[in-house]
Every structure is written in C-alpha cells, then in structure tokens.
Amino acid sequence: MQKQNFELLILGSSSAAPTSQRNPSAQLLNVAERFFLIDCGEATQIQLRKYKTKFQKIDHILISHLHGDHFLGLPGLLSSMHLLGRKQELNIYCPPELKEIIDKINSVSDTRINYPIKWHFTKNKGLNLIFEDDKVEVHSFPMKHRIFCTGFLFKEKPLPRKIDKFKLEKYKVSVADIHNLRKGEDIINEAGKKIKNKDLTIDPSEPRSFAYCSDTIYDVDLVKFIKGVDLLYHESTFLNDKEKRAQETFHSTAEQAAKIAKLAKVKQLLLGHYSARYPDIDDFLKEASPFFNNLLLATEGKKIVI
C-alpha cells in the first residue's frame, strides 16, 4: 500500500509587508487528500492558482490571528470559490471577529455565497481538538502575540498495520481477512487455525505530525504542544540584530525559533514570516544552524514532504 500524502506547500513566506519576491502568510497542507489552508494573507488565491492547486478541494481554512497579513486574502478566496460554483461546505477555524468582518464585507458588497460556511471559533486556552476524521486530527493551541493568536497541530491517525505478503500464502490467509489484519486483529486461516496478528504483520510507520506557529514571541510554553513533531513551522520574523524589536512586537528571531525546536525535540524546523528588511533569507539559516541542525527555509512554491 502506498504511503498516504502528508505534504506542505508554501504560498507565502513574508511578514506584514510583502516584497516583490515574498507573499504574506499562507500554507496548504495535504493530509491523505484532506486539504487544509493555514492562514490566508492577501493574494493567497492568486498563489493557489500559480501553483496549480485545486482550491475547491480545500474544505478547511484555519486562521491563526487577525493581523491583516494572515487573513486579508480570505474574502476574495471565499468569493472566487462561490463564483466558480462551489456547493460543498467550507469549515473556517478562526477568532470570532473574523466572521464579523466577512459578514460586513459581504453585506456592503451585496455578495451572496452559495455554499455553506461552518464557523469554528478558536479558544485561548489549552490544546483543543478542532477537527477529526479517520485519517487526521487537528488541534489549536494558544500563542503569545500582540493579539489573540493560536497555533495548529496536525497529526495523522495511527496507520493500518503492514501485511507481510510472503506470509499470507504460507499461513493460507483468505483475502477477506486482510482488512482485519490491518486493524490489528488475529484471524482464523483457511485451515481453521488461529494465527496471531504479529506473525503476519509488521508495525506501520509512526503517525506523522506538523505544527504551525505563527506569530509568537519566544515562548517556552509552546514546547508542550509541539513536542516531537516531524515538522515544526516556527516564525522567524527577525534576526538577532533586531532581538529587542522582536520582543517589543511579540515576534521571534531565527535563533529563538531554533531554540524552541531543540527544546521540543522536533525532527525538522521550517523558518518563515521574514521581515521585508532582510533581502537575503540565507541569513536566517546561518543564524539558526548552530542551535538546530535540520532546517528548512520557507519560500514561495516550496513543497515539503513530511
């Protein structure tokens, strides 16, 4: 059986003011063909087209907080989804005031949206399960920023056990029992003999996980929510030359992001949300490398297989 998808596409890597190269925050996560759009800065719909994604497949949009560079692309995307004939429900996970803004814009522009939107308002305490199905679960957790802000944690559900094909014939297992084997059950074979699951299967890969942390001050309280994830996206708006400014504006430096990654023992760290003042983002890699050694830089169009 082919491994299910767990892929992240970067749509925007810039902080507040976009540059000619970098767009405001947005990422598209595919977990087993469930598509999650995480933040939706201005021009996200244009990025989604540029990278040839099928944006009608997005059934979940998660907005971390209500600074413009994280949500101003939403009204236009909702309208385009409507204009292009969407009928199926869309789920939006966000702070409550976002609904007020969208309602206001749609009312003033006399815009009707011909598909149902289900709003899920995020909370400012603890880890909260906000979505779950047979393949994936999604949680929100609070972050320390200038305004109410949450991170998001995506975890695969435990994968089915892997069947050792060579043993199926040896133990005379019927095809009908393969499903039960994957679930971890023992079975009775064609000869009427009980066969233990562990004699026929091997452990599946560990469920994979991704945590999204944008925007936040350096905050060790985050560590408990993101412990051991396969990929951590942690904002790094500034370099150390602006550490004071990072603190004042409730943002992080590349070094601070790396230290959080190390404390949380994550497998890989993805940096992004770069201030427009830095023309060369390799400097973020240089600053973070001494503190954490499995690093990636978010750049528009980059695809990361988790």
Add this chain to the structure above:
Amino acid sequence: MQKQNFELLILGSSSAAPTSQRNPSAQLLNVAERFFLIDCGEATQIQLRKYKTKFQKIDHILISHLHGDHFLGLPGLLSSMHLLGRKQELNIYCPPELKEIIDKINSVSDTRINYPIKWHFTKNKGLNLIFEDDKVEVHSFPMKHRIFCTGFLFKEKPLPRKIDKFKLEKYKVSVADIHNLRKGEDIINEAGKKIKNKDLTIDPSEPRSFAYCSDTIYDVDLVKFIKGVDLLYHESTFLNDKEKRAQETFHSTAEQAAKIAKLAKVKQLLLGHYSARYPDIDDFLKEASPFFNNLLLATEGKKIVI
C-alpha cells in the same frame, strides 16, 4: 519645456475572479507627478512593487464601488504604507461604507495607521469635482451597476502658453517676463515698448483627459460625462456570447464599450475587466473593432502615454 506626464499603468485587468495571468482591477495614473490609484483589488500592493512604482508617492486613492475585486487590496496597502514609514496625508475617495470596513479591520487587528487619512465620500448624482490643484482636476460621476458605483474623470488644467524662443531676443524681452508670457499676458520690453502676447507665444497643447468607467451596464447616460476624452477606460467583462448575462449582472460587452466610445467621440478606448472565462483577450479586440477603431487592451504592466 518638456510636456508634463499623463500616463496610465495597468495593475489589474481581471473581473471578479482573478486568473493566473490577470489580477483584479487597479490602475495607477500619473498626471504631472500627481499619482492617483484607481481601484485597488486584492494584491494591488504586490503589483505596485512588481512594476517598481514608488507607492508612497500615491496621495490619492479612488474606489469606484465596493465589490471585492475593486477594493480588497486597500487594507493591506494602507498597512504597508504605515509600516514603511509614511507620514504624509492620504486622500481616499469612495462610497462611505468603505471607511466602516477599514475601521473594523483596523480595530480587530489592533492596527494603528501613523499618517492622516482624509476620506471623501462619493455621490450618486451628477459630475462632482473631488480634487483640484494647479495641474489637474478630478470629477466623479454616477454609473449604473448592481451597487452604488462611480466613474472618474481626470482633466489637465490648461497648459501654459508656449514661448517662441527666437522672438524673445528679437523683441528684447527680459527673462523676468517669461512667466507672464506663459500666463498669456502682454509685456513691456527692455526698450519700453508694449509687445502683444500673441506675437511672442504660440498656443499650448490642448489639456488632456482620461475617464475611468468600471463597472457598468451599457448606459448611454454616461456619454455626457466622458465626451471627447483622450482615453476612455470602459469595462468589457463579457463578449456578445454573454450579452444577456452582461445585462443581468450590470456589466458590458466589448461591442457595447466600443459603441459608448463612438457615441462619446473619445480619441482612444481601453478595454478591460475581462471575465475569467475568456482565455484569449484578443477576442475582445476583434469584437469591438468594427464599432470603434482606436482600441487598446488592458494587460498587467502595460503603460499608456495619454
């Protein structure tokens, strides 16, 4: 003296849903180094950067109406102007509800704008002077669309008279009198003799004009406002295959735009606001050509010297 600038830069040529090639409505007009941003669809600030304009020089933003594809780029642009240190006043000409939307977004995101914004609310009757200085005057006028919508008319002020340099010496005119000659006055020369203005100067070029009409149903009532302009931008959302749809949605076809241009006896017609359903915009040119023969197609990045 060099002719003063009168130049239009197209930032977006698409109607409601942008495509991978076309952005929502926005145009930047330079009249004698006064910069007017006309409509501000999503990602306008990114387009302004892409085409290397100095967006802090924009002191006037005009919004025709409150469909998202004409204003959703404004909140982000206002924020970026602030982040990049703007101090000088910005004038916004728009329907009143736009201020409510901007106020709501800025309040929810705790965004402070550190420069003054002066709001000028457009009216739904007649030709209204909304801006004037020594070089240019700008008027708004009502258009027939689904919601309240105005067009804009830009006219150069009469240009100074042109001085015939060869005659200055012949008639012994002092340098100090050149200014008075430009204004059209007669002068007394160095020999104490009165010299008529018309003996020293020639007529300046005619003041130029540009009219912006987006979005509108086919509407001959427009003609009186845009009569004889040097350049008319008139929306052409559809081709004739969708004439019925154009009427239902209060938009125009390319043929209808050309007919308005002919009735108004304008010098040149610029088409734009193309529906995403048309991959090849040359079809707009083909449809309009039999009805008007000095035609341009709006495309992103196109600069038109008026």
